[in-house]
Amino acid sequence: MPRRKSVREERLLLPHEDVSPQVVQQRAAHMSGLRAQLEPLLLAYSAAESTAGQVMNHVIRRPPAAVARVAGITHTLWACDDDQEIDLLTSGLSRNQALIADGHHRHAACLHLGRQPGSPWKNSLALLVDTNAYPLRLSAIHRVLPGLDPEKAASLAADVARVLSLPDGPRKPGPNELVLVGAGHAWSVTDPEPRALREALASRPREWGALPAAVSDHLLLDTAWAVPDLPGAVRYSHDAQQAVADVAAPGSGTALLLPATTEVRVRELARAGVLMPPKSTSFGPKPAVGLALRVLGPP
Incomplete structure (x- = not known):
């Protein structure tokens, strides 16, 4: 903790x-x-x-x-x-x-x-x-999950947050937004369900509820997607374009783009x-x- x-x-x-x-x-x-x-x-x-x-x-x-x-x-x-x-x-x-x-x-x-x-x-x-x-x-550090199907990721994320399709493809996330990408598709993830977020961040500082890396890693990766804590299950990318390219082909996994925070x-x-959670800032x-x-x- x-x-x-x-x-x-x-x-x-x-x-x-x-x-x-x-x-x-x-x-x-x-x-x-x-x-x-x-x-x-x-x-x-x-x-x-x-x-x-x-x-x-x-x-x-x-x-x-x-x-x-x-x-x-x-x-x-x-x-x-x-x-x-x-x-x-x-x-x-x-x-x-x-x-x-x-x-x-x-x-x-x-x-x-x-x-x-x-x-x-x-x-x-x-x-x-x-x-x-x-x-x-x-800048932000993005998550790449090679073993996670993007359609399945979007469906499961919708159980704990608001998920909207982005018909024009991936874009830079807004301040309180995560962008889910894979196989040429993209979704906006916002407005975490309060109870699910509280449970995911139980025993964590209350300030984590507004941190993209905490929402990403604990509400989505741990809770909604149950990503195993194994080597290679999650890769970290400092380049959003590279993260999107890594999951462009069908079957290559899912990328989760995070917004940058401010030094203040x-x-x-x-x-x-x-x-803050590890890999929050670069x-x-x-x-x-x-x-x-x-x-x-x-x-």
Whole structure:
């Protein structure tokens, strides 16, 4: 069950998604075995002062330490080892709450490994982004169910929500809508039946009733469709067009397209101690794996 904390227990680092203990254990074993972090956590914060921005504008006038183009995105890395510049960059950070935009399982793995006295995992490699100056892209993560027939999915969904055919085919979901797709057909799914939703989210935070990922995963996947918790039963796609293409052929399964939420809403929930379901959000662009490493060396 997602953990809820008091607003009085506000911390500098705010997670916003729940994690899987099994995945945390896997990440911890991987990081411990490598004695390295291959990529930083992605943290989003809002700066009230411009000092850090002024320093960064000065730093990026220097030749970069590395440049890499990955999946159509150019990543440029500069080194800053001047003590005065570092002090200016970090002086205002302690007054800001940073949202974990990406890397919840890696952060939880660091916390797990850091419980040992003297552990080097009490610290973590991180990329902080001032989203006032450099807004991150926030998109949804869609569900693809290879073993579920779309006509059957639409029929069963109609038992717990309002389902309408979309004769013009799939489209971007509205704020309180899911779009069901498969074999060239599409349906709009809205207005969950209140009692069914309450039962599906029993013991979950009440705020989950308005979260698309909670409605998707608990009301539809778990309750209406009884999708088994087995490897490959659900795939996650960050690209809606690709998700639709994956189920275009008859017999290829069903895709469920989710709407994106807003960073403001994510922060509201995080500050209230409400963790969203896993795979609720996708912040980007993410730093390229291997561009910045934290290598601990031999034990």
